[in-house]
Amino acid sequence: MRHLQDYLFFKTIVEAGSIRKAAESLTITSTALNRRILAIEEDIGVELFERLPKGVRLSSAGEIFLHHVREQLTDIERVKSQIADLSGERRGHVRIACSQALLTAFLPAQISIYREKHPGVTFSVQKKDRKEAEESLRNLSSDIALVFEPESLADFQILSVSKQQTYAIMSTEHPLAGRPQLKLSDCLQYTLALPSSDYGIRRILNSKANRSAQSLSPAIESDSFEFLRYLALHKQYITFQISIGLPEDLSQLNMTAVPLNTKDVPYGMLYLGQRSGRTLPVAAAKFAQQLVNELQE
Amino acid sequence: MRHLQDYLFFKTIVEAGSIRKAAESLTITSTALNRRILAIEEDIGVELFERLPKGVRLSSAGEIFLHHVREQLTDIERVKSQIADLSGERRGHVRIACSQALLTAFLPAQISIYREKHPGVTFSVQKKDRKEAEESLRNLSSDIALVFEPESLADFQILSVSKQQTYAIMSTEHPLAGRPQLKLSDCLQYTLALPSSDYGIRRILNSKANRSAQSLSPAIESDSFEFLRYLALHKQYITFQISIGLPEDLSQLNMTAVPLNTKDVPYGMLYLGQRSGRTLPVAAAKFAQQLVNELQE
DNA sequence: AAATAGTGATGCAAAATTTGCACTGCTCTG
DNA sequence: CAGAGCAGTGCAAATTTTGCATCACTATTT
Incomplete structure (x- = not known):
């Protein structure tokens, strides 16, 4: 324009x-x-x-x-997208802000599914922590956000909430591998490789540890889940991930994921949202709908 | 721009x-x-x-x-108005849609008060019936609307509601003049000059008449309140108006307004509203605030 | 203290865009 | 079937936008 x-x-x-x-x-x-x-x-x-x-x-x-300018620039995108949708062929660009856990398996799969139906739609995905994700919705640099254990929820219009169970990830050689289910205390006897404390998973684990007066002393901290995973493979450490963030190819890597007892470590909440009051471009709205459907299962 | x-x-x-x-x-x-x-x-x-x-x-x-264009054109006005307000001097234009009753005394007085404080602000006032007023908010051709007994209230964000008592207006020579208060049945014995049935006052009167199985047979119908008033003066008819719509100079015209008993003819509701979800230009927002304060008394 | 490198502003001529005129082709109306 | 009213188009004139060279200013470096 x-x-x-x-x-x-x-x-x-x-x-x-x-x-x-x-x-x-x-x-x-x-x-x-x-x-x-x-x-x-x-x-x-x-x-x-x-x-x-x-x-x-x-x-x-x-x-x-x-x-005003920011609103304009995003608004005209929405208008173009609505108009394009009239002619049947969906076009547009979807900008997603999400927690790291979603990058591994969930989002790649979902985007791939969507793009098979609508190849005219492009995506940009940005890894954001909880604060950043909400801020990016607010200043219109993202259309939708997928955030684990979000912070303030101001201006955040919730499209879907889904419970996420925490899993311990370890090598198949690990003594705990093969157990059907674990408690956090089981893991504390081994060396832990944990995400840094500004991640939602860490918060969940911390709060449980605090409540039971246990001490969560990780040998390794990192803000890269991928790094933690490889570490756990080679060094027999234990790391953690939420269910939706589990890679599909764990077994091929000789790794396994064992769920933590939800009475011991409670579910975390994964929120899908947009900026409240905003009308999303067609492409973004439909993709969000797809995610809502998927997350409900 | x-x-x-x-x-x-x-x-x-x-x-x-x-x-x-x-x-x-x-x-x-x-x-x-x-x-x-x-x-x-x-x-x-x-x-x-x-x-x-x-x-x-x-x-x-x-x-x-x-x-989109309509939203843009009004939005840029809002932005300009907000920016102008930074420099202290308030500027802008306020577009009002309102029921006829407000044109006589209330709005002229309020606008005059406002413009004494902010001479840089201009006004346009359009007489609209209930449907039209709501539509003009919706398509952004008005900023605020003052509607008596509105219809659907869809997309209508209520800023204020005020109860309006109905008054019978007649010549000071009229037999009923001087009574402290009337019932509708008192008036039915005389010749009536009523607003057409798409006006709120008429609806109020109609519903009362229906409930008490009385028949409201006006000798004259008009959509001009002013016409009805002059008619009542010269022909000894009775006409009606809500309290806020009473002209200030009735007595000079040798006319008088007698309130109807509110247990007989109930209060009507006057709504002040804007389009829901919209942020008004500074000038309009402040004027609306003035009206809200005024209507609360 | 002087040189340097960075900033936004401005005069002027070239480049690019927008406008208006004249005219085309079209459709409905009387 | 002629006429009026409509949107679209080629082309030249008018207008606007752009880029270059340069100024004035300031903070940093030498």
Whole structure:
């Protein structure tokens, strides 16, 4: 859309912090870009930026305008997507913010299923922690978010909630492998490789440990679930994952996942949501619907 | 706003039903206008209009686009108004849809009060019946609506509700003048001049008459309250009005208003509302707030 | 203290886009 | 069947946007 170019330019400048830098990434001259901003400012009658020696910074009027610009840019996407859907062929782009656990198996599978029906739809998936995911919904940089144990839920419109059981992951050689079910205390006798404490799984385990006055002392902490998994394979450590985050090929890797007793370690909650009050583009709305159906099973 | 010109052009064409007619009112050539539409259509990839021999008509894609355009045009007004409010001086335009009864005394007084504080704010007031008022909120041609006994309340976000007592209006020479209070049956013995049946007051009176199996047979019906009032003055008829709609200068006109007993004819409800989910421009929001305060007394 | 490198703004000419005129082809109306 | 009203199009003029060179300013580095 031609008229929205100014909006995009403006947004890019805000993100770049300088007109010249923004101009570079927009493949346009800084002077042309500068003048477009000046023109907008004249239109509105207020300066959108403070001019600093190091670049530009939003004025308070600019903040208001930025908010409007973000809404516009996403709104026109929705409109285009609705219009495209009239002609039968679904097109568009779905932007997903999600917890790390979803990246391994669930989302790849779901996206693949969706794209078989609608190859015109593209996806971007960003791993975000709980805070970041909610923020990205708020500032419209994501359409939907899948968050395990979310934080505030402000502006978060819940589309689906599903209970997630925690599993212990270990090598098939591990003494505990083969048990039908475990308690957390069973695991504490072995060496643990845990996600860092800003992850939902860790919070679940922590709270159980605190309640039973046990101490959760991991030998290894990491923010990469994949790393933890490989560690558990080679070093006979135990790590944990929620059910939806279990890789499909564990057995091929000589690993196994044993569920933790839910009376011992309670279910965690996986939330699917969008920004409240927003109408999603068709593609995103339909994909969200697919996830809702899938999560209900 | 330069970029929104296309939107305004588009909207004008829709309303005019023809590119040439729209071009005329926009003081631009039909050919230039035509090409701007073609450009938009190329941008989106779909035809927005069906081309008919008599002009153009919206396609279904155009309908979606129109909806977006309307939201845009009002949204940018809100943004401008919010930005202007930063600099202290309030500017903007408030569009009000209201029932006829409000035009006589209430709204003129309220607008006058508001404009003393904020002379930069302009107003447009449109008399609408209950259906029309709600529709004008929905399609964003009004910011706020004041409706007596509204109909559906769909998409209608209620800002305030106030009870309105019904008054009988008559000449000071009338036999019933001077009574402290009346019952509907008292009035039925005299000749009535009533608003047409799509007005809220008439509905209130009708429902009472039906319940008590009385018959409401007006000698005169009109959709002009002013006409009815003058009629009542000169011909000794009785007409009715709700409290907020009573003119301030009745006594100077040798007329008087006598309240109807509320146990006989119940209160009617006056609703102040906006479209649900919408953030009003500063000027409109503040004016609405003033009305809410006023109506609470 | 001076040089340097970074920022946004501006005058001016070239490039690109938009506009208006004249005209086409179409359909419905009288 | 002629006429009026409609949208679309080729082309040249008018207007707007762009890019280059350059200015004025500031913070950092030498």
